[in-house]
């Protein structure tokens with residue numbers, strides 16, 4: 001029998017010859033230096049400054065941060081919130097503030113959000129047994145008693161707040177003198193981060209007036225800015241002389257379409273991985289090209305080999321999702337309507353409900369679409385279940401040309 005001479009321990013011990021610190025490329029990495037977002041940071045500081053004043057510490061301020069994916073909304077809010085908390089802790093003359101960064105994609109209900117905040121404030125807080133209204137009252141009472149303000153960032157709020165969801169808790173937090181709380185003063189401030197350019201249309205006029213048009217819109221990075229962001233990651237995360245400026249420029253131009261730093265950083269990291277896999281001493285253009293094609297995780301042939309009917313369904317879905325107001329998913333009803341529209345245009349008969357559903361299930365089996373069943377609520381009561389459909393892994397801009 002042939003014996004393997006592969007030495008796993010030696011392999012694990014081997015130093016990575018391109019990547020110096022893998023952590024620098026992870027989504028949770030908080031860079032020390034946030035370039036080209038000085039204006040946004042100072043807008044936040046100006047907006048929230050008054051919350052620190054001891055004479056005026058008992059009422060919150062709120063703001064909306066808006067913009068598409070990858071523009072630094074999350075890192076800017078985190079950087080600001082953490083610095084703000086630290087500043088309040090180390091300065092005697094200002095009110096104390098704790099910062100909470102909540103990702104609403106992970107914590108999709110007010111119950112989960114409020115219990116997680118309460119558990120940090122009161123570690124022995126019981127996990128179960130309270131309704132959302134009670135949790136909210138607890139929270140307001142604790143912060144009032146302790147005279148300790150909270151700055152809560154609800155990141156990706158689009159997952160929590162939809163047209164169909166209940167807005168009562170947000171209402172209570174922002175208009176605390178009305179709603180469930182009925183308190184004069186609650187030192188809770190909110191940062192609401194949304195990808196939806198029409199987020200404001202979800203809010204009623206009372207909420208909107210309380211937010212007083214406090215919105216910071218993030219704009220896409222341009223070539224030069226993206227180059228700087230990538231150069232900093234190269235310095236921190238890669239060994240010296242493994243990635244030239246020309247390569248950084250190439251990654252910049254390949255990903256500049258949406259001005260999205262997340263994709264650019266991911267492409268840099270993948271290119272480094274490809275180079276390492278090949279035991280190359282530095283990254284080259286071919287590594288970038290190979291890494292770029294791996295960013296498209298589903299083989300093109302899987303898409304091009306679909307039946308015509310499935311292509312129409314997928315095209316309808318992609319067209320709906322391309323519109324940012326969809327917030328990343330659509331309902332079965334919305335999809336079926338769009339699909340029928342496309343069939344009518346193509347002068348073919350759309351398939352009936354059952355067949356449409358079967359096709360959709362097949363697309364999900366291929367991993368092309370994702371189906372998620374959600375409970376619906378209307379006026380605080382359960383209103384049955386609905387399936388939400390999304391595409392998470394394939395960029396729409398690459399998918400649509402394959403279908404047309």
Ligand SMILES: Nc1ncnc2c1ncn2[C@@H]1O[C@H](COP(=O)(O)OP(=O)(O)O)[C@@H](O)[C@H]1O
Pocket residue numbers: 026027029030031033034035036037067068069070071072073074075076229261262265
């Ligand atoms: N100005 C910047 N300086 C350094 N890194 C940045 C900057 N803007 C974004 N990034 C990085 O780009 C990636 C995406 O940023 P993120 O804040 O998650 O974007 P968004 O929340 O807008 O989708 C993260 O890795 C983040 O650290």
Ligand SMILES: [Mg+2]
Pocket residue numbers: 073074075155
């Ligand atoms: Mg984000």
